[in-house]
Amino acid sequence: MQTDFLIVGQGLAGTWLSYFLQQAGCRIMVADHYNPSSASNISSGIVNPVTGRKLVKSWLFDTMIDFAIPAYHRLETLLGIQVWHERNIIWLLQTEHDLNNFTARSATEGYTNYITTVQRGGWHPAFNETAGIARVSGGYLNSPLLIAAYRNYLQQSGCLVTDRVLLNEVQLLPSGRVRWKNIEANQIVFCEGYLAGNNPYFSTLPFAPNKGEMLIIDVPKLDVGQHLVKGGVFLVPLPDGTFWAGSQYVHDTINEEPTPHYRQEIETALQRMLAIPYRVVKHLAGVRPSTDKRRPLLGIHPKHKQLVIFNGLGTKGVLMSAYFAHLLANHLLHGHPLPPEVAVEPFLAGG
Numbered sequence: 046m047q048t049d050f051l052i053v054g055q056g057l058a059g060t061w062l063s064y065f066l067q068q069a070g071c072r073i074m075v076a077d078h079y080n081p082s083s084a085s086n087i088s089s090g091i092v093n094p095v096t097g098r099k100l101v102k103s104w105l106f107d108t109m110i111d112f113a114i115p116a117y118h119r120l121e122t123l124l125g126i127q128v129w130h131e132r133n134i135i136w137l138l139q140t141e142h143d144l145n146n147f148t149a150r151s152a153t154e155g156y157t158n159y160i161t162t163v164q165r166g167g168w169h170p171a172f173n174e175t176a177g178i179a180r181v182s183g184g185y186l187n188s189p190l191l192i193a194a195y196r197n198y199l200q201q202s203g204c205l206v207t208d209r210v211l212l213n214e215v216q217l218l219p220s221g222r223v224r225w226k227n228i229e230a231n232q233i234v235f236c237e238g239y240l241a242g243n244n245p246y247f248s249t250l251p252f253a254p255n256k257g258e259m260l261i262i263d264v265p266k267l268d269v270g271q272h273l274v275k276g277g278v279f280l281v282p283l284p285d286g287t288f289w290a291g292s293q294y295v296h297d298t299i300n301e302e303p304t305p306h307y308r309q310e311i312e313t314a315l316q317r318m319l320a321i322p323y324r325v326v327k328h329l330a331g332v333r334p335s336t337d338k339r340r341p342l343l344g345i346h347p348k349h350k351q352l353v354i355f356n357g358l359g360t361k362g363v364l365m366s367a368y369f370a371h372l373l374a375n376h377l378l379h380g381h382p383l384p385p386e387v388a389v390e391p392f393l394a395g396g
């Protein structure tokens with residue numbers, strides 16, 4: 046079978062890249078071995094405009110969100126589902142210091158649209174008393190639903206192979222093309238998430254994966270309406286009435302095994318937040334494909350032009366995936382330059 050692009054992996058990266066390439070009229074095939082614990086399948090899907098201790102907007106936030114929201118809506122129309130939900134995030138502020146930080150940030154230019162309220166006191170009787178709360182405009186992507194629906198769409202269009210691509214089965218052809226099994230493509234694009242660390246062609250990239258564990262909990266008496274809640278952990282109401290709760294950033298153990306230790310850590314944070322009982326329904330772990338500078342990594346291998354990578358979506362895959370997939374598609378199809386901050390060439394020059 047002849048195709049223009051063979052895309053390896055159908056998380057958010059592979060989904061968006063295949064979408065933009067197909068929209069541009071290219072032939073694509075996607076190979077994904079299906080992993081229910083992939084980052085995209087267990088993500089809470091939150092877009093949170095202010096992050097870190099300093100409450101700053103992430104790199105290119107305004108540009109990326111302005112691109113991402115209409116893009117998610119186009120994908121929703123294609124698939125006939127709703128996955129993007131604009132939501133206010135309620136930050137439960139424990140100390141005067143937190144309250145002062147938010148108050149100062151809410152008056153900073155560029156932040157007034159995002160931090161709409163900062164006030165003293167608690168928020169909701171189901172939550173323990175706090176020094177104050179802040180209301181931040183953000184959103185939530187039902188990422189597992191998007192991945193499943195797009196997978197179905199690819200399958201129905203005959204563009205999906207459910208299989209693991211092993212590097213020793215990938216042949217770089219003298220013609221400059223690439224073959225895997227019976228598929229011959231102009232280029233193969235690796236959208237493998239954290240497993241890209243095992244890909245010998247790209248092993249010199251500065252990957253810094255981190256693991257997160259999460260719980261699905263049932264809190265029968267809790268109704269937070271359309272809000273997401275941020276205390277010691279995030280609490281995201283899911284369509285079936287349960288809540289997503291998590292997560293941490295673990296750098297020393299990179300696997301998808303849930304552990305009693307981190308379950309306890311999430312539960313301790315939940316008990317500090319919630320004044321009412323809950324029940325754990327599920328406990329999962331996954332790995333975020335992060336990089337040392339927390340920027341994505343994308344582009345064409347300088348020596349083997351038929352090899353391409355799209356990785357490093359890290360903790361902000363929902364925000365970054367559509368924007369950078371679009372840039373990469375334009376790079377592959379029209380030679381548009383990529384921002385130097387995300388380019389892979391400097392790391393691969395010797396390879």
Ligand SMILES: Cc1cc2nc3c(=O)[nH]c(=O)nc-3n(C[C@H](O)[C@H](O)[C@H](O)COP(=O)(O)OP(=O)(O)OC[C@H]3O[C@@H](n4cnc5c(N)ncnc54)[C@H](O)[C@@H]3O)c2cc1C
Nearest residue numbers: 054056057058078084085088090091210238257361362363
């Ligand atoms: C606990 C947790 C919470 C998170 N919360 C958020 C959040 O709130 N907001 C946010 O923006 N981001 C969040 N993230 C991060 C976000 O999920 C990731 O940035 C994003 O999903 C990464 O997408 P990806 O496509 O690069 O990788 P993945 O989702 O890991 O997808 C990679 C895909 O490639 C497949 N694959 C890999 N190798 C091969 C191969 N050789 N052959 C075939 N298939 C292959 C895998 O099966 C998988 O389907 C969270 C992540 C975790 C783990």
